Amino acid sequence: MPNRRFLALPLLVLAATLGPVYWALPEGLSIARSLGIVLGWAGCGLLLASLLLMLREPRLAQGLGGLERMYHWHHRVGMAAYAALLAHPLLLAAAAWPDGRQLAWQTLSPFSQGWPVWAGWLALLLLMAGLAATFERRLPYRTWRRLHLGLGLAVLFGLLHLVLLGIEQPVWPILGLAAFLLGWRIVRQDFGRAARPYIVHRVTPVADGMVEISLKPLADGLQAKPGQFALVAFFAGPNFRGCGEFHPFTVSASGADGEIRFGVKALGDCTQNIQSIEPGVLARVQGAFGCFLADRPAIPQLWVAGGIGITPFLAQLRAAPLDQPTQLLYLYRSESDAAFLHELQVLAAKDPQLTLRAVATGPTLPDLNALLPAAPGLAQRDCYLCGPPGMLVGLRQVLNERGIKPRHIHFENFEFR
Amino acid sequence: MRRFYLSTTVLFWLLVTAFWTASLWLPTPEESLLLAAEKTYTPAELAKHATAANCWMAIRGGVYDLSAYLPAHPSPPELVVPWCGREATEAYKTKTKGRSHAPFADELLARYKIGTLASDQAK
Known part of the structure; x- marks a missing residue:
């Protein structure tokens, strides 16, 4: 910064x-x-x-x-x-x-x-x-x-x-x-007066309890970069009634025609309800906020994603081929929770700069030290972390213990309470 | 932060309780403070003390030397100082748009009494 x-x-x-x-x-x-x-x-x-x-x-x-x-x-x-x-x-x-x-x-x-x-x-x-x-x-x-x-x-x-x-x-x-x-x-x-009007265009289930929602603007759309998030409120549709509250969702893709996509995981009452959303539902979007993946240096990178935390990295990979050698470590509980895994494998096959390692960890926090790359290679990389708070705390601790300086560790909690 | 909130809140209420408990054990304020000398001052004498550093006021027939208290008064000096050297009962009774001072202020005021204001006949 x-x-x-x-x-x-x-x-x-x-x-x-x-x-x-x-x-x-x-x-x-x-x-x-x-x-x-x-x-x-x-x-x-x-x-x-x-x-x-x-x-x-x-x-x-x-x-x-x-x-x-x-x-x-x-x-x-x-x-x-x-x-x-x-x-x-x-x-x-x-x-x-x-x-x-x-x-x-x-x-x-x-x-x-x-x-x-x-x-x-x-x-x-x-x-x-x-x-x-x-x-x-x-x-x-x-x-x-x-x-x-x-x-x-x-x-x-x-x-x-x-x-x-x-x-x-x-x-x-x-x-x-x-x-x-x-x-x-x-x-x-x-009351959402600063928000822009959108309509739900497409809804795709991507994992257990997680959907990707594509929104199309009804007026000028917002400009969102990979790594950013927006506050989105969903309202009513023919067979759906949203909670109308603004919640932060990470952008998973942003199109030239103003289309914007978000990954939504069922984490509470409102996001659980959103799992049954349908095309045609009106939404309002405020943002975009954040600078998680902005201004990345031209050095090798390590990205670590936990569950829904894969969305900012996916947005970056969908936007353009990588400029830096990048290793993506994707952690999820089980195969049914592995959102976007197939698409990530296709992207990794096409992009020679990207190395993907996907690991099913089970219900408990895994041994993060064993999952991270060996220390000599890690020291020359910038590390970008996105996932549940417990995983972030554990990862930062391990990286600190390995001597990675805080300025080389980037993360966002997306915690708003 | 939750722990910080809980500890500051508990400490606050403990101290409030301590102030309250201490007030119950207090012997009544010294009579000497409440029994001010019953010296009589004329309005002319009162008018000689009309600055912030030397401020007397006449309130409800009493004369009070408020010079030492003025810096601690919560209102800005421009509201209070114009009443120095004057009969200020009405101002005392109507502060903050018609409301009188609280009983607390009456007790505090008693500590600054230096005498009574002479009536017109006594001038």
């Missing part, structure tokens, strides 16, 4: 944090009170940055190093804001402690304070409840997503807390910006 794009995100978060802190920097107060005020404003800035990082705009994602990186930072920045905002009232109460324990409690308790403190407490409790729901993976995705979006309410109540305290001058613009970012996300992304 270029340095400019690598630095853009941390610099953005730093500016969003330090800006309000600088404006509100207290003078002549006790250390505890000063720190309480600083952490309150830092939390406010971090929450604002976190809101910006949840936008799914291809250009913004490109400038900040990719959507996945934005989501990674969205989670961590949100948690940092939470910790700062929890410390804020505690430090203000601690500052009052020398004047009396009762006064310290009254500083903290909303029952002895007015509406400003009630609004602050409400914001904290909404943050607490929203984050509790965020970490609850057993919730159905739709419920989870709504509860997670409810965290936006916490931001608005937090800013209302400042307005009620009489700090209006910088807060109204911040409140406006927060409402704008939330509205942008809800209208353009969740």
Whole structure:
């Protein structure tokens, strides 16, 4: 990743944090009170940055190093804001402690304070409840997503807390910006106003619980490169009712006429339902995102795919013959799970640069060390990994142990929760 | 991150509980703080203390020296300082669009009392 794009995100978060802190920097107060005020404003800035990082705009994602990186930072920045905002009232109460324990409690308790403190407490409790729901993976995705979006309410109540305290001058613009970012996300992304209309053209079962769906654009199609993914929502057809939620799917092929294909594996309720999709179903597509296989150097490469993780590599092989000697290690549980295997064998037979090794691993994680090529050859290669999270963790560990530097290991998790 | 969330949340509630428990064991605030000297000040004397660094206000008949407290007041100085050196009961009662200060503020205010405001006849 270029340095400019690598630095853009941390610099953005730093500016969003330090800006309000600088404006509100207290003078002549006790250390505890000063720190309480600083952490309150830092939390406010971090929450604002976190809101910006949840936008799914291809250009913004490109400038900040990719959507996945934005989501990674969205989670961590949100948690940092939470910790700062929890410390804020505690430090203000601690500052009052020398004047009396009762006064310290009254500083903290909303029952002895007015509406400003009630609004602050409400914001904290909404943050607490929203984050509790965020970490609850057993919730159905739709419920989870709504509860997670409810965290936006916490931001608005937090800013209302400042307005009620009489700090209006910088807060109204911040409140406006927060409402704008939330509205942008809800209208353009969740309601799909930023998405392009498509129609399902063809559906091909490619393995147990996995189909390849070909979509044709109903207006201007998006330009997707191999290794990218898009957010796709499927709606209704003559005999099919989609869940209408946007889910990330990796591009498996992209045609000159705007046709785009995705591999969809049944991993949850919505994707299980998609297995029975039919031609004629309307869809909306946002993207494309990601730079997984972009800017590959002209050196030999090792690609390792696990299950559905074969799709970005397949898209690259379908797009054009390879420029670099490439070994593709394709891992799948059993022959019935080996999506696209026959097509891959045909492509490998035609392309002298490609060496394919396909391995049925069984239901458990295999001995990855034994499956990878011998160390001397591996050291001169760039490694591209795509597969389930457990496999990625194991592969990165093995590659690190073999002395492969992190800059030669490329991967994407495609994790959005 | 889940572990971080759980640990920060549990620690927060433990500390909130600690503040609450400590407040129950507190002996009542020292009488000396609540019984301010009943010295009387005229409006002219009050008006001499009209800056942020030397700020007296008359509220509900009492005179308060808020110079030390002003930097800690949550509202920006431009909202509060104009009331220094003046009778500020109405401003105190109607802050944030018609709402009065909370009982907490009343208790805090008592700590800064230095006397009472003389009536017009006493001037």
